[in-house]
Amino acid sequence: AAPSGPPVQRPPNPPRTTTPDWPAAPSAARPATARPMPAVDGAPRAPRTGRRRAIVISVVVVLVALLAWPIGLAIWANGKLNHIDALSGAADTPGTTYLLTGSDSRSDGAVPQDGTLGARTDTIMVLQVPSSGPVALISLPRDTYVDVPGHGPAKLNAAFSWGGAPLLVKTVEQLTGLTIDRYAEVGFAGLENLVDAVGGVSLCSELTVNDPDSGMVWTPGCHEVGGVDALAFARMRKADPAGDIGRAERQQELIGAITSKVSTPSLLVKPGTQMSLIRAGTGSLAVNTGFDIVDMGRMAIAFRAAKGPGGITGTPPISNMDYRPGHNLGSTVRLDPGKTPAFFEAIKNGTLPAGPVGGVPTA
Template identity: 65%
Template sequence: RAGGAAPAVDRPPVAPARPRRRGRRFGVAATVVVALLLAWPIGLVLWADGRLEHVPALSEAADTPGTTYLLAGSDARGDGAVPEDGTIGARTDTIMLLHAPESGPAALISLPRDTYAEIPGHGANKLNAAFSWGGAPLLTATVEQLTGLTVDHYVEIGFGGITGVVDAVGGVELCLDRDVNEPLSGLVWTAGCHVADGPTALAFARMRYDDPEGDVGRAKRQQQLIAALSSALADPAVLRNPGRQVSLVRAGTDALAVSEGTGVVDLGRLALAFRRATGPEGITGTPPIADPDHRPGGVGSTVLLDPDATPGFWAGIRDGSLPPGPVGGLPG
């Protein structure tokens, strides 16, 4: 109709755009997935924290720079035997100090168990006698007096638990360049590198009497074992496998006792410091040794640290001023 209004046309209502609804659904699904991904590790950490056994271990010594971890491998003598130094009961064959300085290389230092040291309240004796006489607190105090470093975290590893942790990661590769058949530790080894299961790894770390370097050689193998475990724990195959993670947490927390206030997050930092120390930019070894067969009388054969070199050595570890690489070992 010329000049007239156009007739009204009925149009159906416009339906809401489906892509927007799909977008909302996708957003909700993504939120749920993210929540689940976050819930698993958080839940795993909380579960692990709740399983940790805490023991009194730390002193009230003034803090020293950096973070210092004291690692002790504990054993119990159930056979009633009394060793020549007169101590009985719980023993520790593995004593390591891991130090992460404020700057400079991290250091993993093995203290031979027979190190001749002044034990507060008991006089001079083998270092591991401190653990037998006073448990973790006396061992911590003795190590602090020996090194001048204040221990921030104490971690005690039950020897029996080592087997479970190694088996939980599917075994670790260890290397030794000679044949060994030592009944005391139970180690039977063919020269070369082999993937060791839990019992074999434990014997590898314990073996002493068939090692020409004695305690020093054992310290090197213990460091090798822990380095191999650290690498295995960082394996993506372990990190992506929830079942293996659960087995590992169960085995690890069954094997550990830690100082009060030390949690799973602290153990994570310890693992990172350990990897730094055992890597190419870290420091590993022992303190300077003057005599591996020092016999002061009454305590049998002991390891005498170099009284002239050790003060500067510990100061360098504390300050991070020592260059990376191996340190200590038997006197040349």
């Protein structure tokens, strides 16, 4: 039989110490503290959601800024371009053809032998981007003997003096058989500011020069130069055994050095430098009507391609560097009449092999 007696007194269960799934009601002894609403699994989500929202907003703001800045910069730059009516309206030829000219307003006391006065262009380059094949950058010597429409025999740069960009375009089209699609004219004095805006450029020459006319003082090799010395480098002609041909090569080198400098990725994070470059570059630049800042970028890309290992640089075939045809023209540069038409036909069609072409005739 079970023993009888008073019931056994068991100790009460200890108080539960687990945290409830919801915050306790505030009491007078302890102030209430706000807590985020927990998720179903007990992990608070409000702070995490807030952080994500802040990150998304920040990313959107940065993307908008990255998109808006170049668009705004392009609009501002387009407004600073000087436009002129330069194109002839001739029927298109394959590819895209740029005519780049550089004017040098230096007053060195020289008297024009061909009797022309007024504006002069000392740099004339044809940049041809064919539908397929290598890009070509061809310098036309300023003293090239040509027939200027409406004026007759003359030096090439006389066309610019007589009729500005439109007559020069027509003369180059007649000479090359290429229709000019884009025209860009830069004052070489303005390149001084552009070189300074990019912080100087590296130029190379094996000449020893101390030329008072251009101001070029040079020892053989490559040198980092500022605007003043870069301009002298592009101007010098008399102390160069290759004359205008050598000067054209140095001018191509200078423009190529500037193009490489402004294409560096570091400029993307330097808005102040970008604006300085645009001010310097557009201040002495004139382009054909319809030419915009996007076309300028395409031209720079084409220029770099021509100067690269897969491009073509040089001059048309030259038969005589001291051709004297009369007409009170003095010494002129005569292009080879037997080779020049086929040369420009190959340039137009992109069938000419990459590499240097033309130059001073060797025989």
